[in-house]
Amino acid sequence: MKNLNLILVALLIISCGREKKSRNITFKPDWINQVGSQDISVKSKTYFVNDFGAKGDEKTLNTDAIQQAINECSKNGGGIVTFKPGVYLTGSIFIKSNIKFIIPKGTEIKGSENIKDYKEIDTRIAGIEMEWPAALINIRNQKNVSLEGEGIIDGQGKVHWDYYWDLRKNDYEPRGLRWIVDYDAKRPRTVLVSNSKNIFVKDLNIKRAGFWTVQILYSEYITVDGLLIQNNIGGHGPSTDGIDIDSSKWILVQNCDIDCNDDNFCLKAGRDWDGQRVNKSTEYVVIKDCIARQGAGLFTLGSETSGSIRHVYVSNIKGLGTKNGLNIKSATNRGGTVEDIYMENIQMDTVRTFIEVSMNWNPNYSYSKLPKEFNPDSIPVHWKKMLKKVEPEKGIPTFKNITINNVNVKGAKKAINVNGMEKSIIKNFTLNDVSISAETAGSINYSENWTLNNVKIITKDSTKVVLKNTSKINFNDDVYSKKDGSKIKN
Numbered sequence: 001m002k003n004l005n006l007i008l009v010a011l012l013i014i015s016c017g018r019e020k021k022s023r024n025i026t027f028k029p030d031w032i033n034q035v036g037s038q039d040i041s042v043k044s045k046t047y048f049v050n051d052f053g054a055k056g057d058e059k060t061l062n063t064d065a066i067q068q069a070i071n072e073c074s075k076n077g078g079g080i081v082t083f084k085p086g087v088y089l090t091g092s093i094f095i096k097s098n099i100k101f102i103i104p105k106g107t108e109i110k111g112s113e114n115i116k117d118y119k120e121i122d123t124r125i126a127g128i129e130m131e132w133p134a135a136l137i138n139i140r141n142q143k144n145v146s147l148e149g150e151g152i153i154d155g156q157g158k159v160h161w162d163y164y165w166d167l168r169k170n171d172y173e174p175r176g177l178r179w180i181v182d183y184d185a186k187r188p189r190t191v192l193v194s195n196s197k198n199i200f201v202k203d204l205n206i207k208r209a210g211f212w213t214v215q216i217l218y219s220e221y222i223t224v225d226g227l228l229i230q231n232n233i234g235g236h237g238p239s240t241d242g243i244d245i246d247s248s249k250w251i252l253v254q255n256c257d258i259d260c261n262d263d264n265f266c267l268k269a270g271r272d273w274d275g276q277r278v279n280k281s282t283e284y285v286v287i288k289d290c291i292a293r294q295g296a297g298l299f300t301l302g303s304e305t306s307g308s309i310r311h312v313y314v315s316n317i318k319g320l321g322t323k324n325g326l327n328i329k330s331a332t333n334r335g336g337t338v339e340d341i342y343m344e345n346i347q348m349d350t351v352r353t354f355i356e357v358s359m360n361w362n363p364n365y366s367y368s369k370l371p372k373e374f375n376p377d378s379i380p381v382h383w384k385k386m387l388k389k390v391e392p393e394k395g396i397p398t399f400k401n402i403t404i405n406n407v408n409v410k411g412a413k414k415a416i417n418v419n420g421m422e423k424s425i426i427k428n429f430t431l432n433d434v435s436i437s438a439e440t441a442g443s444i445n446y447s448e449n450w451t452l453n454n455v456k457i458i459t460k461d462s463t464k465v466v467l468k469n470t471s472k473i474n475f476n477d478d479v480y481s482k483k484d485g486s487k488i489k490n
Helices: 002-021 063-075 158-175 178-184 272-278 381-387
Strands: 046-048 057-061 079-082 086-090 099-102 107-111 120-125 128-133 137-140 143-148 152-154 191-194 197-202 205-207 214-217 220-225 228-230 243-246 249-254 257-259 265-268 282-292 295-301 309-320 322-329 337-358 398-419 426-459 466-473 480-482
Touching (some): 063 079, 128 381, 158 178, 191 197, 265 282, 295 309, 295 337, 309 322
Parallel strands (some): 057 086, 079 099, 086 107, 191 214, 197 220, 243 265, 257 282, 265 295, 282 309, 295 322, 309 337, 322 337, 426 480
Antiparallel strands (some): 120 128
16 A cells, blocks of 8 residues: 555655646745755664563554653653554553654554543643543653554544544534533544644544544644555544644644545644634644545634744645635634635545635634523633634634646546635735646635736636636636637636
8 A cells, every 4th residue: 555655645746746847836935945854863772562461463452562662762862662462452652752652564553441540641632622532542741752553543433433423413512502512522533743843744544433533632844654544444533634733833744645534634723712812823744645535624724813824835736526626714703813824736526616615604603602501600611712712803714825736636526615714815826837627617705916827727617716806817818618619708
């Protein structure tokens, strides 16, 4: 599978390179070579978890034994912690500085299906700081760590997916609590890197996450390389994002292949009042040479935008069955700015919408309202955070300075669906060498100053992009054609 993925990525790079050469347009900010971790150097001594009582029999709960091996390695100045072949059941484990934690081929780690085996910690979930179960594998407040190997990490997430859907459909939604159920239905992430620096996460096969698969939170100089993420095994788990980069900087993601049931590659920076209180941005991020399969967004910004997201470069991504290509989403209580985004060399097949932009995303989830049956003084702390009002002038997000270069999309339902607001016009979109084949063209609302060079939209229904409340946007007749190649006339 890894070899096949590398071949697909190589073919993608070659084909994108050929297309780019035709116009010699490229966008490579001067900071992109500064992202990612440095080489991880640790002592050569190896600690096998088996020597501390771990059993690879798929039945024994090995949380304490694995943690003892990590602690002993750390006490002696670091080294390598690894496994003999087998299937190891465990709850939350915490890797420490100066350790290479290796899950070798022939080894499988299975996450416990009992949520009590995941210690609750202070963390951030979907933009809100709160107590939440730790991830299956945690790197918190550490530096110089590598989590690697060609083994398997199975989150065994279905039990957590079922719990969420039952709570949402049979309890929370009937009581007007859609806005809080995602925070009350506690489910484990698979890998969490938090408040850490100089970390490698590479070459792992991860499947069936209970919640987000990999979250990079409040961290810097992190490399995520060569992950195969398969979350749509045995069902479609809610919020099983692939890789979430959350209020972090100097991040490199490359050579990853993600199949999930929410955003494939996603950047976040806090939600609403609490996100503005923390006020930590996501900046200097490179995502390249990857594959996005089923999922909600090949590349998503938001909906947690409160701390702002900027300086992002995305290149050489292939999307196969992903719902959206570029997906920028926020809400009128988030605030924050999304800016200086470069996206190039993208190929997609079978997509809902290539460019999807909304400042009023998913209102039932985005806006909190306490039903009358509840006493505001006796609700949980994280409910109070969600209900705390954001001043109107601080709640409107800003999207600007987005550049898209060398894109080919086929099999889309809609080419473009962009919605700014009267109080926040979307500004400065540049499209170069973009070809989109779709059932319908779509619309742009409350936007200005779009620059188009060699843009082609081929529609089945012979529609053109509808422009509302826009200025300095010129989708001329040369942009449009039908599926048969004939021009679309007014």
